[in-house]
Amino acid sequence: MPTSTARSTQFLLERFSPKQILSIAAANRRINLWEGAVSSGKTIASAWAWMMFVPLASTTGELVMIGKTRDSLYRNVLQPLMNPEIFGELADQIDYTPGATSARIFGRLVHVIGANDIKAENKIRGMTCAGAYVDEATLLPENFWDMLLTRMRAPGARIYASTNPDSPTHWLKAKFIDDPIQRASMKVFPFVLDDNVHLDPEYVAHIKASNAGLFYKRFVLGQWVAAQGAIYDMFDSTTQVVDILPMIRKWVSVGIDYGATNPTHAVLVGLADDRRLYVVSEHRYAKGSASLSLTQAEASRRIVQWLDNVPRHGRVRPQYVVVDPSAASFKSQLLQDGLNPTAADNEVINGIRLVSNLLANDQLRIHRSCRELLKEMDSYTWDPKAALDGHDAPLKQNDHGVDALRYALRTTRLLWQHQLRRAA
Template structure:
């Protein structure tokens, strides 16, 4: 079935050995674990016992479409079999090799109810560490048809995560097979891409997403930040003002950060700059501002930032205005005042990883005037108590400017990421 692609020895071995009730592929990003698991899932669907439902599970419908069905329906992976896989993004069911497949998103503990009353003959679980533990337990109970099997992938998480403690570490006790992949296990990757990926990750993210280790988040969140390297006193010419990130606060500080992408340097490389900061601390000022007052200050700030059109010119018009998603009333006020704000993506870990990768690769520079952001980054740390319980959570203290930066950098990633590709020399 996999004749279109060339499998690595580890991929082939995992497919051949995935005969347990629970089969888990874990490891680095782009290490080949997902391809191996999907091919094994297809083989299972072709021969799965009747008398029960087949299920595909993921955190959201979007991740299921992207991580599961886009590869399955790609002829480069599954060849002629791709023509026997039918799925529309967001649909509650799919058809794979003539079998009906139930699609279930499991984004929170309420998802468990979607399994109630179901009898399953097998399941594929994408990003298993993101699935609620109660849902996983219910899925195991529902896979009651004789010969039913579960296949799942995951990136490494905290060492005390329930999936590792209750299942992976008990491989010898349970009917379970487990495979650990590292980035170098995928020989089909371009060596330049592998080298870049290794350079872009550091610390916690390097250990998890390159080495595939289950390691604890501890110490400083942005331990890769180097003030001598990453703080600048002078801004270069900007090619594009990507946007502004806003962390809204009334009692807590209000923060806005302007992000720009520079013109290519002598090596053809653009970089992202935190160029300017608007900060208002009501405790220090002894006065809280209204939404309308914050909106007016934001407008005045943008109008008086030196532009990139030459000396003596002022005013920038960023492409994006990304706001703290919990600040509904402020977003409404901004619309009223002629802005076009959007609610930021508040996926904390994903956002932290985006910022971390930029810093580690040397692609994020911070102007010295961004005093709030610079004052917060050194003390921004992981919560040791929650890490010990298996949860990656930063301590929620003095992080307002950092949140503003995370909102704009993570939410607008599609806008700036292509610009960081080096400009070819002719």
């Protein structure tokens, strides 16, 4: 090794947790997988083990590092590896320019690959690999992982991978971790948040407070649990539905889920003096048996009229008007009618996680007049068919208001997240 065994050992003892050190020492199988909670130390441990392997890897094969995208791989793994405060002298052994398709580690050429769709397997087809590092393995297409295994043909080839837990029916869990035949060629190192003994206790408390329900089980406890039942099971209508609103200090956003044939639903969100977010009012138009579909111009005009006369508040113009990104022509209509729309951040699971955390920490409340949204908060459920297929998705029914709420909050989080009251 370029660094002495004594120096490496001392560095590990000073910077790494006992769980990390034990996993690095035991990573000697064809597949070595670190899985579990966020911030638990699994990525750093897996990256160190990878760095220990690279100089020893067979020169008869190629080395690859893989993430969902090259940008995410750089952010999650390569950038920390290049930080001497985290990896000491090893950081000097990496030469990489963000966005590049290759790196040099200990002088070895390492291909840097993004694998975000089923076509990605073509990027490694035909390779003979001596080693691979995989970031967030559950986010890779299953066919890519299968192809990667067939490419590990050089003598002593190994895979080093990390991931957060997902559904217990996800292919990585069901077909590899839980399969006795596959497991025989694997070492799996499970981590929980509390395994990282070097974290600031205040940060640990923040992470625990910032995850609720399904997300707490996965991202704090490191459990592979299914998304099932009510999505917002932490919503407490006895305390989080209000009849009287505090003073609104900032009008944050309107979230709009536009429907040409489905209902159009808009929700107005404000930040109040008590440092909570409030859904102050809603606007909804649904075609009924006796009503007609609205043109985009008519739907836009009705939203403007609603914002001109919000009950209890009069004319309101929030900082953001956030619209479903698929409704491009409706955005143009809103712009013509004097609003300045923004395409919503439509990362569904991250949006659901954000709303869940706000509810769990009593940082989000809803005015009782938002009747349609409140109906959806109770009926919004995980799709059981999606769970059987190994991925998380909400059931696509009665979701127009909750989608609008997700747009309004997820897209604007940088505006309000540091102004909220602390979780109890």
